[in-house]
Amino acid sequence: MNYLKISLSFFSFLFCVQDTTDLKFAVYTGAEVVQDASGSRGSSWGDIDGDGDEDLFVANRQNQNNLLYLNKTTDPTRPLLELIRGINITNDGGDSQGSSFADYDNDGDLDLYVANRRNQKNFLYKNNGDGTFLKIEKGAVVNDTLSSTSISWVDINNDGFSDLFVASRNNQPNAIYVNDKKGGFKKLLEGDIVNDKEDTRSCVWGDFDNDGDQDLIVGNARMPNSLYVNNGNFAFAKADNPAFTDSDYTYGLSAQDVNNDGYLDVFVANLNEPNVLLLNNGKGDFVRVENQLIATEIGHSKGIVWQDFDNDGDLDLFVSNGSPGSMEDNLFYINDGNGNFEKQSELVITKHGGLAAGSSSADINNDGRMDLFVTNWVDNSNNKLFFNVSDSENQNWIKVSLKGKVSPSTPYGSRVSVFYERNGKSEVFHQFLQSQSGYASQSSQDLHFGLGNAQKIDSILIEWPLGNKQRILMPKLNSKHVIKENI
Secondary structure, eight states, rough: OOOEEEEEOOOOOOOOOOOOOOOOOEEOSSGGTTTBBOOEEEEEEEEESSSSSSEEEEETTTOOOOOEEEEEEOTTSSSSEEEESSSHHHOOOOEEEEEEOOOTTTTSOOOOEEEEOEEEEEEEEEEOOOOEEEEOOOOOOHOOOOOOOEEEEEOOTTTOEEEEEEEEEETOOOOEEOOOOSSSEEEOOSSGGTOOOOOOOEEEEEETOOSSSSSEEEEBBBSSEEEEEETTOOOOOEEEHHHHHHHHHHEEEEEOOOOOOOSOEEEEEEEEOOOOEEEEESSEEEEOOOSSGGGEEEEEEEEEEEOOTTOOSSSSEEEEEETBBBOOOOEEEEEEESSOOOOSSSSGGGGOOOOEOOOOOOTTTTSSEEOOOOOOOOTTTTOOOEEEEEOOOOEEEEEEEOOOOSSSSSTTTTTEEEEEEETTTTEEEEEESSSOOOTTOOOSSEEEEEEOOEEEEEEEEEEOTOOEEEEEEEESSEEEEEEEEOO
């Protein structure tokens, strides 16, 4: 790839591992990725150059230039990111909040959308596949003047192309831009979903009622959240669901299967009120978890990352906190696999030392251990990179990267199930591919499944967004599998 200017950035291995559990993280200090002082809000991971590892985009506020780091790691013990300068993605400025990668034109590479606040136009960059990006200048998708925060891609109408939802604050209507399959977008004008005047901070798509199409939850500040049920043909019914309407100041939303029953559950990160964990019964009805710290603690919560950080076959939870006048710790909970979450207060990932906003996760050096990136939104402050250095003995894993054919090239909404044997018992680990998590951020598009001491995987089952099912038999452990839709 030919960028105009590249500045090399090595991770420093000067760190202090303070963790006392089997899960250990190192705080990195000697690299540009944690030394570029800015006011960052969200971050997104995506393989923009097609080399098999994931690169990092960071959205900055107050009209600062955004940041793009190219992952050039070849030695797992010596991760390498390159700070890219001199291209439009990093020169356009803007009061940027959120971002998300998707291959919206289905040409095989990742494009980027960036949400801007203060009634600024949003940015759409088409990946040319040669290290350059074309900034799209035409259409409402880049010319509406909104105060945008988070965004999320999904195929709303099951036509094989990704559509775009843009969340806006300050009592502006949110927006849906429908992919015209020709490289452009048409703005949806009808329905409550794009006409309700809300103060939205976050959004998440998911087939919550398991009827074959994608529903939407929006997280609002100073007003109840909303659930819009997809009835087909771009008709959405606003549901009166107390599970979502009893939060008064939501900043982050995330949908993932946290108890391995195959259904999308929802976590709600709230400001100055308890966070909320809602378990899905498979019909779009939710039961609120009670009497656990994960759903009773009060903070200024924004970012959400569900990830199997300890490689034991279930999803753990990281929540980033921060608000002016409140320099508080982040939150981390270990999933025991039986519906219980144990708070871990002494891990270094909880000691952010700033005002955290969005958070995201990726395996930077492809060693099978998921790392964590947390933004700091105080102006002229540094973001944090936490490198997972846990003992990997008896901690097997597998990664799945999906490439749609009839489904969108980036098939958000897919469900992947890994069936394996551990200690003589058959187990399953479900995950969904999502384009946004928490506040204004996007984690790895490679789904990571920890498998503990499992010695064999029976199969991987992919349920693609359009309903196609595909099974891979006996895939290799401790490796990444790129799976193309078989149609």
